[in-house]
Amino acid sequence: MATSSTTLSFILTSFLLCPLMAYAEDPYVYFDWVVSYSQLSPYGVQKQVIMINNQFPGPLLNTTTNDNVFVNIHNQLSEPFLLTWNGVQMRKNSWSDGVEGTNCPIHPGKNWTYAFKMKDQIGSFLYFPSFGFQKAAGGFGPIRINNRKVIPIPFDSPADDFDVLIGDWYNVDYKELRSSLDAGDRLPSPDGVLINGLPEYKANFTFQPGSTYRLRISNVGLKTTLNFQIQGHKLLLIETEGSYTVQQYYDTLDIHVGQSYSVLVTADQPEKGTYYMIASSRFSGGDALVTGVAFVHYNGSNGQPVGQLPQSPCSNDYSYSMKQALSIRRNLTAGAARPNPQGSYKYGSINISRTIILANDAALINNITHYTINGVSFIYPDTPLKLADYYHIPDVFTLGGISDTPDGRVPILGTPVIDALYRDFIQIxxxxxxxxxxxWHFDGYNFFVVGMDGGNWDESKKQAYNLVDAVSRSTIQVYPFSWTAVLVPLDNQGMWDIRSQDEERRYLGQEVYMRVRGADTSVLPDPRDENQIPSNIIKCGKAEN
Incomplete structure (x- = not known):
């Protein structure tokens, strides 16, 4: 994590030019990351993998609430690169969101420093490449935002924390996968499931008998829901994506792409044993089941687990999965980033100012299958939407380019942006x-998951909403032929990405942006509401000059 004095001087100078990010009482933390290629063969086929500081998965971004964070990225790949910080809210600062709609990519041989603040946030998250389908080659890693010492956690301190990254894996090179999608092909079935970058029976965790451990589990894969369990052990769910949850035990957890969960696991089985840790595919249709397996050793035992590999829930049992999802509720008595309990925000009594229904579909456009939202398949211009908006550059995106509800239009390609008012309270x-x-994921925001069910949504569904202790998170699943409703306080100005976390679908258009601005769009946002443009911003496309 060493950073040169020249780089530090540059970072601090840039930081001081963005004064609203600087709080003298809050720490500054610096990370210096080199992004490069390496050849690895997790499933027997050598493949070009994206490493960060020669690590796969990448290093832990370990921070604390309100830290001022600087991540200097050196791109040693053969093509441009971007990282996005999945679930980190980037308060007032979409400038460092790390997606194509807000940032120009970092070109080969260049570096750029992301600067952001972990403002009033705790929890478990992940980062990953957002450019050019590079996530299929790695470049992902875990994020922790720890509580400040003055804020108690609602459970006894665990003996240790483990980051557990699970995800589907493809032996095909990411550039070949990208080319096949461009040609109209679909992704093949995954070749396996990795646990912390390792194939079946290669990853190991050591528990001491009687001790309790926190596992921060994130699904970093491309598209496959994974069911997670540890043989003979209960999973006590305590947190998901920045919200402490009502503490409940689960035998297994469905973890959808882009989601993160924290569980406590107590080593309460016979001493000197070894146990299976399993992540197996769910809802994969006709595809063969793929499974990742690691070992949990007691007292460093290197023996083999006793018994058969535990079975996961039926592959296509959506009712089981939905019932589990609805059982996850917010712990209203716990503080998180602040001393006051999470339940002090009475979201259920706020009037909804706008309802937006986003319906996904598939369509043939120019003889290639694209994925759409309300009839529009998103395409990226060569100028980031955020820069175009800031410099008032025309003909880059279309405000109101999709309707608030599906209108049956003929599917088209486009660059739509939903225009929304700062401090509105909306339903999606x-x-x-x-x-x-x-x-689905919403950058820059957490939302309250108030309901989900089968069939089509209509106003009558509000009668069954959870308006008391709905969990707040940034990534949510929607089951087949079903709906999920979330409530969002629009308290973070900027240009924000709403996207499918299924990387194939996102790459082929299932994405839209929301511009959250004050009522008067002819003037720049008040610096108290949104950070000024960074002095080190990369410019490209029509914004370059």
């Missing part, structure tokens, strides 16, 4: 009329 309904599970 994700409507899935397809036979495959969907997973």
């Amino acid at each position: 309904v994700f409507q899935n009329n397809q036979p495959t599970i969907q997973t």
Whole structure:
């Protein structure tokens, strides 16, 4: 994590030019990351993998609430590169969001420093490459935002924390996968599931008998929901994506792409034993089941587990999975980033100012299958939307380019942006009329997951909403031929990405941006509401000059 004095001087100078990010009482933390290629063969086929500081998965971004974070990225790949910080809210600062709609990519041989603040946030998250389907080659890693010492956690301190990254894996090179999608092909079945970058029976965890451990589990894969369990052990769910949850035991957990969960696991089985840790595919249709397996050793035992590999829930049992999802509730008595309990925000009594229904679909456009939202398949211009908006560059994106509800239009390619008012309180309904599970993410925000069910959403569904202790998170699943409703306080100005976490679908258009601005869009945002443009911003496309 060493950083040169020249780089530090540059970072600090840039930081001081963005004064609203600087709080004298809050720590500054610096990370210096080199992004490069290496050849690895997790499943027997050598493949070009993206490493960060020669690590795969990448290093832990370990921070604390309100830290001022600087991540200097040196790109040694053969093509441009971007990282996005999945679940980190980037308060007032979409400038460092790390997606193509807000940032120009870092070119080969260049470096750029992301600067952001972990403002009023705790929890478990992940980062990954957002450019050019590079996530299929790695470049992902874990993020922790720890509680400040003055804020108690709602459970006894564990003996240790483990980051557990699970995800589907493809032996095909990411550039070949990208080319096949461009040509109209679909992704093949994954070749396996990795646990912390390792194939079956290669990853190991050591527990001491009687001790309790925190596992921060993130699904870093491309598209496959994974079911997680540890043989003979209960999973006590305590947190998901920045919210402490009502503490409940689960035998297994469905973890959808892009989601993160924290569980406590107590080593309460016979001493000197070894136990299976399993991550197996769910809802994969006709595809063969793929499974990742690691070992949990007691007292450093290197023996083999006793008994058969435990079975996961039925592959296509959506009712089991939905029931589990609805059982996850917010712990209203716990503080998180602040001393006051999480339940002090009475989201259920706020009037909804706008309802937006986002329906996903597939369509043939120019003889190639694209994925759409309300009839529009998103394409990226050569100028980031955020820069175009800041410099008032025309003909880059279309405000209001999609309707608030599906209108039956002929599917088209486009660059739509939803225009939304700062401090509004809105409802977003994700409507899935397809036979495959969907997973959605909203950059810059957490939302309250108030309801999900089968069929089509209508106003009558509000009667069954959870308006008391709905969990707050940034990534949510929508089951086939079903809907999920979330409530969002629009308290973070900027240009924010709403996307499918299924990387194939996102690459082929299942994405839209929301511009959250004050009522008067003819003036720049008040610096109290949104950070000024960084002095080191990369410019490209129509913004370059």
